[in-house]
Amino acid sequence: MWQLLLFNVTNGLIIGAFYVLMALGLSLILNLSNVINFAHGGFLVIGGYIAYTITPYIGFWGALLLAPPLTAIIGLAVERVLIRPLYGRDPLYSLLLTFGLAFMIEDGTRFIFGPQGKPVTIPAFLAQPLSNELFFITGYRLFMVAVVVIAVALLFLLLRYTRLGIRIRAGTLDLDTVAALGINVQMLRSLNFAVGIFLAGLSGVLAAGQLGLEPTMGTGLLMPSFIAIIVGGIGSLPGTLAGGLLIGVASGLTAVFFPAASEAVIYVMMAVVLLLRPRGLFGEEGMMS
Amino acid sequence: MSAEQTRKLIALAAIWAALLLAPYWMVPLGGYTALATRVLVLGLAAMSLNFLLGFTGVLSFGHAAYFGLGAYGAGLALKFVALSTPLALVAGMLLGGLCGAVLGTLIVRRRGVYFAMVTIAFGQVFYYIAFQWSSLTGGDDGLRGFSRQPLDFGAFKIDILSSANNFYYFVLFCFALAVGAMAFILRSPFGRTMIAIRENERRARFLGIPVERHIWIAFTLSCFFMAFAGALYALVNNFADPRGLHYSQSGDFVMMAVMGGMRSFWGPLLGAAVFVVLQDYLSSITVNWMSFVGLLFVLVVLFFPRGLLGFLQRSKA
Amino acid sequence: MNVLDINNVTKRFGNLVAVRDVSLSVAKGELCAIIGPNGAGKTTFFNLISGFFPPTSGSITFDGRDITRLSTHERVTQGMARTFQITEIFPELTVFENVRIAAEVAGGFRLRPWINRNEAAQVHARVEETLKLVSLETKTDRLVGELAHGDQRAAEIAMALALKPHLLLLDEPTAGMGDQETYQITQLIRRLHRDSNYTIVLIEHDMRVVFHLADRICVLDQGRMLAQGTPQEIAANETVQAAYLGNAA
Numbered sequence: 001m002w003q004l005l006l007f008n009v010t011n012g013l014i015i016g017a018f019y020v021l022m023a024l025g026l027s028l029i030l031n032l033s034n035v036i037n038f039a040h041g042g043f044l045v046i047g048g049y050i051a052y053t054i055t056p057y058i059g060f061w062g063a064l065l066l067a068p069p070l071t072a073i074i075g076l077a078v079e080r081v082l083i084r085p086l087y088g089r090d091p092l093y094s095l096l097l098t099f100g101l102a103f104m105i106e107d108g109t110r111f112i113f114g115p116q117g118k119p120v121t122i123p124a125f126l127a128q129p130l131s132n133e134l135f136f137i138t139g140y141r142l143f144m145v146a147v148v149v150i151a152v153a154l155l156f157l158l159l160r161y162t163r164l165g166i167r168i169r170a171g172t173l174d175l176d177t178v179a180a181l182g183i184n185v186q187m188l189r190s191l192n193f194a195v196g197i198f199l200a201g202l203s204g205v206l207a208a209g210q211l212g213l214e215p216t217m218g219t220g221l222l223m224p225s226f227i228a229i230i231v232g233g234i235g236s237l238p239g240t241l242a243g244g245l246l247i248g249v250a251s252g253l254t255a256v257f258f259p260a261a262s263e264a265v266i267y268v269m270m271a272v273v274l275l276l277r278p279r280g281l282f283g284e285e286g287m288m289s
Numbered sequence: 290m291s292a293e294q295t296r297k298l299i300a301l302a303a304i305w306a307a308l309l310l311a312p313y314w315m316v317p318l319g320g321y322t323a324l325a326t327r328v329l330v331l332g333l334a335a336m337s338l339n340f341l342l343g344f345t346g347v348l349s350f351g352h353a354a355y356f357g358l359g360a361y362g363a364g365l366a367l368k369f370v371a372l373s374t375p376l377a378l379v380a381g382m383l384l385g386g387l388c389g390a391v392l393g394t395l396i397v398r399r400r401g402v403y404f405a406m407v408t409i410a411f412g413q414v415f416y417y418i419a420f421q422w423s424s425l426t427g428g429d430d431g432l433r434g435f436s437r438q439p440l441d442f443g444a445f446k447i448d449i450l451s452s453a454n455n456f457y458y459f460v461l462f463c464f465a466l467a468v469g470a471m472a473f474i475l476r477s478p479f480g481r482t483m484i485a486i487r488e489n490e491r492r493a494r495f496l497g498i499p500v501e502r503h504i505w506i507a508f509t510l511s512c513f514f515m516a517f518a519g520a521l522y523a524l525v526n527n528f529a530d531p532r533g534l535h536y537s538q539s540g541d542f543v544m545m546a547v548m549g550g551m552r553s554f555w556g557p558l559l560g561a562a563v564f565v566v567l568q569d570y571l572s573s574i575t576v577n578w579m580s581f582v583g584l585l586f587v588l589v590v591l592f593f594p595r596g597l598l599g600f601l602q603r604s605k606a
Numbered sequence: 607m608n609v610l611d612i613n614n615v616t617k618r619f620g621n622l623v624a625v626r627d628v629s630l631s632v633a634k635g636e637l638c639a640i641i642g643p644n645g646a647g648k649t650t651f652f653n654l655i656s657g658f659f660p661p662t663s664g665s666i667t668f669d670g671r672d673i674t675r676l677s678t679h680e681r682v683t684q685g686m687a688r689t690f691q692i693t694e695i696f697p698e699l700t701v702f703e704n705v706r707i708a709a710e711v712a713g714g715f716r717l718r719p720w721i722n723r724n725e726a727a728q729v730h731a732r733v734e735e736t737l738k739l740v741s742l743e744t745k746t747d748r749l750v751g752e753l754a755h756g757d758q759r760a761a762e763i764a765m766a767l768a769l770k771p772h773l774l775l776l777d778e779p780t781a782g783m784g785d786q787e788t789y790q791i792t793q794l795i796r797r798l799h800r801d802s803n804y805t806i807v808l809i810e811h812d813m814r815v816v817f818h819l820a821d822r823i824c825v826l827d828q829g830r831m832l833a834q835g836t837p838q839e840i841a842a843n844e845t846v847q848a849a850y851l852g853n854a855a
Contacts, residue, residue, distance in 0.1 A: 036402050038540075085591060091402045092348050093590045096547060099540045100586025107579035223536075226410050234403050260421065267414045274395050274407070478715035485707045488696035495656070495694070497682030497711050497769065506717075 008252040014141055014210075015224075016248020017148040020241055021203040022225040023232075024155060025196035027240040030229070031172040032192045034091050035083060038098040040225070041218025042105030043197050047071040047204025048213045049109055052120050060122055064147075064205050071201025072194040079193040084186065102219070109215040120208040144206050151202055152241060155195070159237070168192050172235070224248075227270045233280025242281060304555060308461060312454050322453040323525075324569065326460050328562045330521045333464050335545035335557035337514030340471055342543065343551035344480070345507040346487030350405040350539050351412025355512040357534030358385035358415055359519025361426060364529040367435035374438045374449070378463070378520045385516020388415065390509040397505045400490075409536050416534040432529040460521055467514055472554065474510065483507050540586075548589050550596030559597055607670065609634050609773050609805045610655070615664030617650055624650040626829040627664070632773070637799045637806045639816045642826035643849070648809045649691070651826065652777055655807070656688045657681045669772060687766035688775035691809075693758045697751030701742055701761050704750050705733045708768035732768060739802070740764045740794055756787030760794065767798070774798070776808035780815055788812060795819055817841070825849070 022040060029037050050070050051063040058066065078101070086094045126140040159165035167188055171178045179185045200218075207217060224247060232243025247266040255262040273280060307314075311325040338352045362384030363377040370376065396407045419426045426432050440447040440459065449456040474480045482503050485493040494500050523529045532538060541564065549560025567585070571578035589596075610632040617625040625647045632638050640648050654661050657678040665674045673681055696704050709732045715721055721729070737743045740760040745753065750761050759779060766774055779795060780788040792815050798804045799819065810816045816823060817837045824834040827849050833840060840846055 030402060030406075034402055036406060082587065082591070089594070090348075091405070092342075092543070092547070093594055095348070095350065095402070095405060096540070096543060096586050097590040099537075100583040100590070103579045103583030103586070107577055107583065111577055111580070223410065223413050226406055230407060230410060234406070264414075264417060264421070267410070267417065270410055271395065271414075278395075278398060474719050477719045478710040478721050479717055479719050481703070481707050481710065482716050484699070485696060488698060489694055491690075492694040492696060492765070493707075494678050495682060495688055495690075496708050496765065497679045498716055499677075499679045503716075 005253075005256055008256045009249060010137060010141070010252075011255070012249040012252020013245065014145060014248070015252065016245040017145055018203055018207060018221060019224050019228045019248055020152065020244035021148055021199050021206075022221050023228040023240045023244045024152065024237060025199035026225055027229050027234075027237055028168070028196040028199075029193055031235055031237075032168055032175070033083075033087065033094075033189050035086075035094040036091070036098070037196070038095060038222070039078075039101040039105060040098075040196075040200050041220075041222040042102045043071055043075055043200035044204040044207065044218040044221065045105060045109055045213070045215060046074060047201030048120070048208035048217070049113060049118075049204075050201070051205040051208050052113075052118050052213055055120055060120070060209070063120075067205045068198045068201035071204065072198040075197025075200075076190060076194045079190050083193070084189075087189065106215050106219065113213075113215070115215060118208075118213040120205075120213065122209040140209060144210060147202070147206060151199065155199070156237070158195070164188075164191060168195075224266060227266050230270055231273045231280055233277075233283025236280070236282040239280055239282025246281075308464075311461075312457055320566075322457050324565070326453070326457050326525055327522075328558075328565050329457075329460050329464050330518055330525055331542075331545065331565055332558035332561035333467055333521070334515055334518035335542050335549070335561045336468060336471065336554070337511055337518055338542045339546040339551055339557045340475075340514060341507055341511040342546055343553075343556075344475060344487060345483040345504060346490075347504055347508065348401065348405045349408040349508070349511070350543060351408035351410070351536060352511070352515055352542055353536065353538035354412035354415040354534045355385040355389045355515040356519035356522070356538065356542070357419065357529070357531070358388055359516030359521075360523035360529040360533055361419060361432060362516065363520035363523040364432040364435050365425070367438070367523075368432070372438045374440060374524065377437075377524065378517065381520025381523065382513055382517045385519055386509065386513035389512025389516070390505075393505045393508040393512070397501045397508065409539070412534065412536055412539060416531060416536075419529075419531040419534055426529075426531070429531065431531060432523075433527075435523075436527040437524040456524075460525070463517070463521055467517055471514060475554070479503075479506070544586055544589070546596075547594070548596050550598030552595070553598040556596050556598040563597070607634065608632060608667075609636075609669060610807070611667040612655070613665045613667070615651075615654055615661045615666065617647075617654055617659070618662045623829055625654060625661070628826070628829075628831045630824060630831070630834070632805060632807055634772075634805055635799075635803050636821050637795075637808070637819055638822045638824060639820035640807065640809045640824045640826060641811070641813075641816055642832070645828075646826040647829040648826050649777065650829075652688070652775060652807075652809060656686060656775055682769065685770070685772035686775065687769045687771035687773070689759070689762045689766055689777060689779065691778040691781050693755075693762050695750045695758055695762050695765070697749070699750060700747050701737065701750055701753070701764075702733060702746040704761055705736055705764050705768050706730075708765040709733050709736070712769045736764045736768045739767060739798070741790075754787075756783055756790055759783070759787075759791060763794065763798075767804075772805060774804050774806045776806060778809050778811060780810065780812050788815065792818060 022044065026037055026040050029035050047067050051067040054066060055063045082097060083094055086097060122140055126143055127138060129138050159169055167178065167183055171188055175185060228243035228247055229240050231247060232239030247269060250265050250269055251262045254265040312322045315325050316322065334356050338349065341347050341349055359381035362381035366377045366380035392411050396404060399407055420428060437450055440449060447455055449459045482493065482498050485498060486500055486503060490500055545560035545564045546557040548563060549558065550556030568582060571581050608631045612628065612630045614627050614629055615625060616623065616627050628651060640651065642648050653659060655666065657676060660675055665672060667673065668684055668686060673684065706729060709729045710716060713725065713729055715725065734743065737746060740763055742757060742760055742764060745757065750758060753761065779791050783791065795806065796819055799806055820837055822834060823837055823840040825832040825840065825846050832849060833843050833846050
């Protein structure tokens, strides 16, 4: 029993880690630019397929290093060309545009790589389970969690101590004032978008090693990431972090006792949180209106 | 009567004439009556969404849920309760409308993108339920095993199952009822408070309008209309599809409204017509129709944000 | 009886005390002007009166009823109307439609999905009457967003008036106006006060306007009530001159 429990909690944490990476990227873009990036899952897929394409040449480690920045560059181009004209317009438009983009990315990858799943080879030593008892904890799973922890830590350090990070946080609170101080808001939004897409690309590479690749895999992660943001409190990055882990573990735990409800539980959590704390667990006053 | 009013009256007469005669002009143009019926139903859905989106200015991106609930409500009523088409419509409308009313209380305090996010997430709840609860809903395969019933007026019956024309006119009758109700509400004092909220929420509040309450009412009404359209859609297909509740379906509805013109009452119907015909055509010529639909979204947003009718007329309620 | 009684109201935002222990009473038919340097807390004070947010401490009584905890729209329903420093209107509707929404809400029709001929006629009459009062009767079918700044202001005031308020709050009614428009708005406020006997509280920077209109002037400085009195008393008050008038007028 304890093994099953541990198995599912671990599973939940790992899934939660993916939610966190996705949701943090979404959150960054949402908070600064007021854009719900529906194509975020699409960028995850792009990251994964880039890794798949370049692994044969430069190996898994090279792909892990290169795929996220390459994805971010694609994201930057998309932001420049397609999303930038929409800032300042009704958020409906950026929503619709990224929605259409998500369609195109999913269908495009299917066209290029085919609908079947593609495996990404991970280094052999990472594929080993830790022990016979803990057969479900492979080295790769630990490694994934470690990468996510490092990425999140770096993100928070970036936001806390670098000039870019401080500007992003200031812009989130009051973009007009930031613009009035002579900071290039367009550039800020682009870089912020790129950081968000970088995280999506990173999740893509990690997911590719764990689950294999499918054109639809990004879509499946999108909704839990939304819920992570809502549960954590829209506007709060620590909230998003907590929300992602929380719903990951909650659905993992539910899988032990009532497998059919393991997905439903995250929606129930969202409803409960919205009822009891309308601004989410970490939401701040004034963020909602 | 002013020139403007005359022009509006003529346009209105033209719209209704086109709808009344659709089976006669669509077929020669290469369409088929069932396509006209689908356009009508999806158009009603887009107009119901636009009741909220275009006239209250509140961005719901999860409205397909209420559409789908309407479809399941109608299907379940026909399958398990009674073989009655009117009952099915009422059941569908109540199921979707009441669910919308309850969830509405949780979301009316949010605005803009946040409203959109929460509506998407809650919409997915119903998709998820329809998908998982296979014993009742048929799960992934959708709800089957029911069909629309003849309209029984005691003295005589009207066959709407096998006669495509009869069914079209039945749907048109329902469409007229719903659209008439929407137009009536929009011209009322309540309807004008919706427009006030869209135009300037702060001003509306400082005129003494309890904005949240009014948004909740508009949201709920919109869900009822949406569910009514969904119930009709179940009758069109004799089938309810879980994908009808999915957020990508919501996206299609928003697209129809935007493409036709959010600020005009009839725009979403036009948008639905263009969208449905285009999707029909694209999926018949290429397997990559999803890319083209996606591209359509991108192009409309970038180059055509006010929609077809937004081009032609000023926004006036 | 006083229309408005504000008793020892304080508003804190974190460590910042925006309004500190301010009291103010406004008698029926009085026109009270609030002046003070930028950042004195005038707008926060106005927001407390109109219910943007509740005070940290203190109480507000309106028409003898405690409204300290009432929401904005409830205060409006009780008879309080306000305008904003940056005009808040429905730009894509006509002048008539703007004011009609206010008149319908005031008539208690806001939740009604229908309106009968009789009621519509009443509303119509109310709108016309109000528009005449602010001299917009020739521009009823123009879109408000296309009007000149002064006319937009007048339309906003008309919306407030259509609510039949017992108290009119005007936040810098002449902000951003040239001499001609300032003169017209000042005359309008004067008519509302003298002829129609409205009770008015206004924030204003233009001292000519203030001294021309006000029965009483309240001076806010750093969140506190520095002085209040008739225009003559304020003009003679040395503390006020030192703090404000000396370098602003």
